[in-house]
Amino acid sequence: xxxxxxxxxxxxxxxxxxxxxxxxxxxxxxxxxxxxxxxxxxxxxxxxxxxxxxxxxxxxxxxxxxxxxxxxxxxxxxxxxxxxxxxxxxxxxxxxxxxxxxxxxxxxxxxxxxxxxxxxxxxxxxxxxxxxxxxxxxxxxxxxxxxxxxxxxxxxxxxxxxxxxxxxxxxxxxxxxxxxxxxxxxxxxxxxxxxxxxxxxxxxxxxxxxxxxxxxxxxxxxxxxxxxxxxxxxxxxxxxxxxxxxxxxxxxxxxxxxxxxxxxxxxxxxxxxxxxxxxxxxxxxxxxxxxxxxxxxxxxxxxxxxxxxxxxxxxxxxxxxxxxxxxxxxxxxxxxxxxxxxxxxxxxxxxxxxxxxxxxxxxxxxxxxxxxxxxxxxxxxxxxxxxxxxxxxxxxxxxxxxxxxxxxxxxxxxxxxxxxxxxxxxxxxxxxxxxxxxxxxxxxxxxxxxxxxxx
Amino acid sequence: xxxxxxxxxxxxxxxxxxxxxxxxxxxxxxxxxxxxxxxxxxxxxxxxxxxxxxxxxxxxxxxxxxxxxxxxxxxxxxxxxxxxxxxxxxxxxxxxxxxxxxxxxxxxxxxxxxxxxxxxxxxxxxxxxxxxxxxxxxxxxxxxxxxxxxxxxxxxxxxxxxxxxxxxxxxxxxxxxxxxxxxxxxxxxxxxxxxxxxxxxxxxxxxxxxxxxxxxxxxxxxxxxxxxxxxxxxxxxxxxxxxxxxxxxxxxxxxxxxxxxxxxxxxxxxxxxxxxxxxxxxxxxxxxxxxxxxxxxxxxxxxxxxxxxxxxxxxxxxxxxxxxxxxxxxxxxxxxxxxxxxxxxxxxxxxxxxxxxxxxxxxxxxxxxxx
Numbered sequence: 001x002x003x004x005x006x007x008x009x010x011x012x013x014x015x016x017x018x019x020x021x022x023x024x025x026x027x028x029x030x031x032x033x034x035x036x037x038x039x040x041x042x043x044x045x046x047x048x049x050x051x052x053x054x055x056x057x058x059x060x061x062x063x064x065x066x067x068x069x070x071x072x073x074x075x076x077x078x079x080x081x082x083x084x085x086x087x088x089x090x091x092x093x094x095x096x097x098x099x100x101x102x103x104x105x106x107x108x109x110x111x112x113x114x115x116x117x118x119x120x121x122x123x124x125x126x127x128x129x130x131x132x133x134x135x136x137x138x139x140x141x142x143x144x145x146x147x148x149x150x151x152x153x154x155x156x157x158x159x160x161x162x163x164x165x166x167x168x169x170x171x172x173x174x175x176x177x178x179x180x181x182x183x184x185x186x187x188x189x190x191x192x193x194x195x196x197x198x199x200x201x202x203x204x205x206x207x208x209x210x211x212x213x214x215x216x217x218x219x220x221x222x223x224x225x226x227x228x229x230x231x232x233x234x235x236x237x238x239x240x241x242x243x244x245x246x247x248x249x250x251x252x253x254x255x256x257x258x259x260x261x262x263x264x265x266x267x268x269x270x271x272x273x274x275x276x277x278x279x280x281x282x283x284x285x286x287x288x289x290x291x292x293x294x295x296x297x298x299x300x301x302x303x304x305x306x307x308x309x310x311x312x313x314x315x316x317x318x319x320x321x322x323x324x325x326x327x328x329x330x331x332x333x334x335x336x337x338x339x340x341x342x343x344x345x346x347x348x349x350x351x352x353x354x355x356x357x358x359x360x361x362x363x364x365x366x367x368x369x370x371x372x373x374x375x376x377x378x379x380x381x382x383x384x385x386x387x388x389x390x391x392x393x394x395x396x397x398x399x400x401x402x403x404x405x406x407x408x409x410x411x412x413x414x415x416x417x418x419x420x421x422x423x424x425x426x427x428x429x430x431x432x433x434x435x436x437x438x439x440x441x442x443x444x445x446x447x448x449x450x451x452x453x454x455x
Numbered sequence: 456x457x458x459x460x461x462x463x464x465x466x467x468x469x470x471x472x473x474x475x476x477x478x479x480x481x482x483x484x485x486x487x488x489x490x491x492x493x494x495x496x497x498x499x500x501x502x503x504x505x506x507x508x509x510x511x512x513x514x515x516x517x518x519x520x521x522x523x524x525x526x527x528x529x530x531x532x533x534x535x536x537x538x539x540x541x542x543x544x545x546x547x548x549x550x551x552x553x554x555x556x557x558x559x560x561x562x563x564x565x566x567x568x569x570x571x572x573x574x575x576x577x578x579x580x581x582x583x584x585x586x587x588x589x590x591x592x593x594x595x596x597x598x599x600x601x602x603x604x605x606x607x608x609x610x611x612x613x614x615x616x617x618x619x620x621x622x623x624x625x626x627x628x629x630x631x632x633x634x635x636x637x638x639x640x641x642x643x644x645x646x647x648x649x650x651x652x653x654x655x656x657x658x659x660x661x662x663x664x665x666x667x668x669x670x671x672x673x674x675x676x677x678x679x680x681x682x683x684x685x686x687x688x689x690x691x692x693x694x695x696x697x698x699x700x701x702x703x704x705x706x707x708x709x710x711x712x713x714x715x716x717x718x719x720x721x722x723x724x725x726x727x728x729x730x731x732x733x734x735x736x737x738x739x740x741x742x743x744x745x746x747x748x749x750x751x752x753x754x755x756x757x758x759x760x761x762x763x764x765x766x767x768x769x770x771x772x773x774x775x776x777x778x779x780x781x782x783x784x785x786x787x788x789x790x791x792x793x794x795x796x797x798x799x800x801x802x803x804x805x806x807x808x809x810x811x812x813x814x815x816x817x818x819x820x821x822x823x824x825x826x
Binding site: 033095105355362378383385410420426 | 456457458459460461462465466469492493494495496497498499501502505506508509512513515516519520523524583584585589590591691693695696697698701702704821822823826
């Protein structure tokens, strides 16, 4: 049987429900520009049998788990290519020869200086010029090599700091998981916590490639490097770094529950950390190796001819270059101290006037000595510069495509979850009129009660 | 697809920043005037540019080598021209002496001695930091010197040439002030190169200090007549080598022995013959030998002239190659300026459009405007 008091309760439930709904709408409007905020929706349903009213059953968070996962994976790519593009451009600077500076022009000057010595072997000027050109060549080799190693060292530092950043995020994620389980226990809304959690995981995905799953209570569990857990509900594992004795670089390790560290460097392939590791461990070492190959071959070939020649005093030539690679190639100190030690002559009798050995050394510029006897020194270096140019070009293209993809994924996620003020205003109008109707109902009931009392 | 205002604003910000990057790239190309500022701008062309610059540098060096060789030939031509003139002069003297038209031999001897000194000084001409006709040895001693060095107390052998065998040879060693420090008397001597051992001691048996000493040689034969003596060649037979192209070496003939030894020999013989009072027949024979050495110098000059014209051709080839390569480098590097300008204009327009679109989005009507 319907009682007037019962109807008042129905009207009250409507007032509560719609003011609650307006509260949801106002939260949405307030957070229209909040990063990571997912719009919320008031779910209204009628309560029980006819006459029992309405209730705001839940406040639903609108989001699509699939799109969010896709965004994370796009973000991993973006992190990786952002780093690679940036560092490769820096490397490219080292190999950008200008008209009069760079390895290529230093090599040209070097060969030309030998010919000038051949033109006038007894000229001390020509010999000093050769000694100084050779010094410049060695310097360019040294600085190119040390510039590359500097970049490698700074990447190494970045690896350590990225690992710390990851640990920090992982701890925050576990905290958020904790808050979600506590809130669930007290039936408090977890929507805000889940927004924060998603933002944290998205940040993490730009640092390292992760795989994630969400459990039934909404907590996110994370694994890295082929299934090593980082976060399991509220339990945390940490990453660490450890100096590799072979390379002198920091290896990334995963520390298990017993505190044992396992090296996972090779299993990290994406995110900023993946980009850092690839450049540090593959790209730079390969350029350094090619540079060394070039330096060593120049040393070997020039030294072998030079020691077969004779200096101005008729003594057999000393080694022209000393060193073991691009980083320590140097002109023999004896030659720098006394340019008469340059062995321009092919015979001891020729000594001061014969330039045939200098010509033989100058001819090295055209001999095919590298890549198994198919490439000249200059062509080898040119190929290296082109190779670096291509690498940078492809990194740029990958970066652009990764940032387009990430942008697209972001807008897909936003399409589902972002707040539309138009929608919210429309709902506000709707809830407002429903609230007004319920208020009207209350005032009618009030009149009805008055009628009863006055009877 | 559900689209919200914030999505549209974010998208337009993203496109504006992308468009700004493209605009900046186009501006870099226009302002530097270079299509290729970094290897990644065009890796293959960047490699090509490096190769081209290397070739350019090589061509420049070959041109410099060739110019230096041509300068040498020019200097040598002048020297040999003077040598020919002096030898013609000597031939005239010998002609008039052998025809018996003159009896005053004294003046002629002096004149021949002067000519001999001139030829010797031409043969010892300096060039650059060395000597012009020393072969590829080019040492610090003149190729036809009458000098002997003492170093660390040890003296070199004394070297000289004689036209005929001698029975007695006198060598006087003088120091830098011209004082005779040692007189060596040697019995016997052969036609050709003679090498006399000197102990480096002076006439009193004391060691001489290290340094260069001059020597003069006089020789007489069994008949008591003077034997012609002239300086021995100290240089090498190998010519001066110049790298004039890739794997291509030009040899300049600066073998002093081939050029001057005959002339020096015949002049010293003429002087000795006049001093010995030889008859006109003997002088006429010497005159004929002199003609042979004049001919040989002429033939060396002809060869030299042909080397010079080869070098000229090479030089002009490298000049052409350099011009072509420079224009290719310019084209690769700068590309078309019109194209760059049009690209810049296009990017500017696109940027303006992106901004205009953003403005539209920001000014888009909202539902709240109508409620």
